Amino acid sequence: MSAQIRIHDSLTKSVRPLDPRDPGTVAIYACGPTVYARIHVGNARPYVVFALLKRLLRREGYDVTLVENITDVNDKIYDAARERGMPSEQLAREMALAYRADTDRLGLGRPDHEPLASETIPQIIDLIQSLIERGHAYASGGDVYFSVRSFPGYGKLSNRRLEDLVPQETGEPEEERPLKRDPLDFALWKAQKEDEDTAWDSPWGRGRPGWHIECSAMAEAILGLDFDIHGGGLDLLFPHHENEIAQTEAGRGRPLARIWMHNGMIQFGEEKMAKSVGNVTLLADALDEVGRDALIMYFLSGHYRQPLTFSASALEQAERSVERVQNFHRLLRQAPTGEPGGEEDPEVSRLREAFFAALRDDFNTPQALAAMFELVSAGNKRLEGGSALPGAEQALAAMLEVLGLETLLSPEQPVEEQAQRLAQEREQARRDGDFARADELRRLLGEQGYEVRDTSDGPVLVRSAPAGQ
Numbered sequence: 001m002s003a004q005i006r007i008h009d010s011l012t013k014s015v016r017p018l019d020p021r022d023p024g025t026v027a028i029y030a031c032g033p034t035v036y037a038r039i040h041v042g043n044a045r046p047y048v049v050f051a052l053l054k055r056l057l058r059r060e061g062y063d064v065t066l067v068e069n070i071t072d073v074n075d076k077i078y079d080a081a082r083e084r085g086m087p088s089e090q091l092a093r094e095m096a097l098a099y100r101a102d103t104d105r106l107g108l109g110r111p112d113h114e115p116l117a118s119e120t121i122p123q124i125i126d127l128i129q130s131l132i133e134r135g136h137a138y139a140s141g142g143d144v145y146f147s148v149r150s151f152p153g154y155g156k157l158s159n160r161r162l163e164d165l166v167p168q169e170t171g172e173p174e175e176e177r178p179l180k181r182d183p184l185d186f187a188l189w190k191a192q193k194e195d196e197d198t199a200w201d202s203p204w205g206r207g208r209p210g211w212h213i214e215c216s217a218m219a220e221a222i223l224g225l226d227f228d229i230h231g232g233g234l235d236l237l238f239p240h241h242e243n244e245i246a247q248t249e250a251g252r253g254r255p256l257a258r259i260w261m262h263n264g265m266i267q268f269g270e271e272k273m274a275k276s277v278g279n280v281t282l283l284a285d286a287l288d289e290v291g292r293d294a295l296i297m298y299f300l301s302g303h304y305r306q307p308l309t310f311s312a313s314a315l316e317q318a319e320r321s322v323e324r325v326q327n328f329h330r331l332l333r334q335a336p337t338g339e340p341g342g343e344e345d346p347e348v349s350r351l352r353e354a355f356f357a358a359l360r361d362d363f364n365t366p367q368a369l370a371a372m373f374e375l376v377s378a379g380n381k382r383l384e385g386g387s388a389l390p391g392a393e394q395a396l397a398a399m400l401e402v403l404g405l406e407t408l409l410s411p412e413q414p415v416e417e418q419a420q421r422l423a424q425e426r427e428q429a430r431r432d433g434d435f436a437r438a439d440e441l442r443r444l445l446g447e448q449g450y451e452v453r454d455t456s457d458g459p460v461l462v463r464s465a466p467a468g469q
Helices: 041-059 075-084 088-104 121-133 211-223 234-252 283-300 312-334 346-360 365-384 392-402 417-431 435-447
Strands: 006-009 014-017 025-030 063-068 137-140 143-146 186-191 207-209 227-233 257-263 266-268 450-455 458-463
Touching: 006 257, 025 041, 025 211, 041 063, 041 088, 041 227, 041 257, 041 266, 041 283, 041 392, 063 211, 075 088, 088 283, 121 137, 121 143, 121 186, 121 207, 121 211, 121 234, 143 234, 186 211, 186 234, 207 211, 211 227, 211 234, 227 234, 234 257, 283 312, 283 365, 312 365, 312 392, 346 365, 346 392, 365 392, 417 435, 417 450, 417 458, 435 450
Parallel strands: 025 063, 025 227, 227 257
Antiparallel strands: 006 014, 137 143, 143 186, 186 207, 450 458
């Protein structure tokens, strides 16, 4: 392994060294979506964060297993299916396919495992039975409830005290289930209602699992206990992850995970992006609008733990950042290569180390991007002098691969014919001494989104932000 990885742990409220359960390997479970509708940009943030964390860890020498579940049994699915007049199983299946298709377009690969709650029923029942046997759960009228007060550590993740809790906060609303012994208790198993079309047999009658128990069981089934990182959006910290901790520790006597890692929310102004608020932008629509490179650059622009504002200006800035990298790489490919096998410039080495040091320190992508764009600036300055910065292209490639932006190194699309013609006319005007005409042609190229770079090998067209941006 290389230098130590440090990650903020929501349980201890501190940045902690990653200390894998099994040396040389890292096991990650990140909560995925509840598939009752197409996912929005906010849902995509954890997908991107943990896909890129996996890339960093693999580069650092770890064997990484990333698990991201799909919740296909949930009250929201029943409700949405009813509204659409279709079976809940069909809706969940269609939305799961749409989720995979939308996230495939991010080009970051799939998680190693994507378990479905509907395929984990035996493991869920086993964990519930263990909780009953240990005195932490009880059956009541076909339901099974977790006894919150039976677990002394309840609230340690969210820093809440039992006496301050509101009953509805600990789980999904239970107004129609009056058989709980304590208002704070939450459902592990729910008896089938007349209008619910999906259910399974269990020792307590026909029904289906509650939301919180699903993730505890799915994570344990694939990764075991005391695995390395449990992640998800900050909105899941309470009650979902709080309940996961309680269920697993009460039922198994061991921790579920070593580090609890939470990403901040995507926001419109002061509100988080959420279907219930009605301020969502679907991931598919955002990809159609700006493309995967700019969208990933947008996600990288903020530290994963902080809120990130979603706006036209933020996306435009991400697009400009993408173009800046593409332009630099195009110029690098056209510049003299220097001596084969030459040593990397010390400045490149310094910036490469600063980049990866930032990612190893709680996955600080804004600081890493700052190092990368400092490399771009230093490289451009050297190119203006007619030579390339030794090692810059290789360092840039290593940075972009970890950030999921290796596509920016792909061969460029041909320059539009009209822009190429204007560039040729400008070069001829310069040769003829008609500098006013040359300046006018440069201005026209700028309006079309091109910049003319005069190099020792002649003029080069590079993409730039259109005039007025």
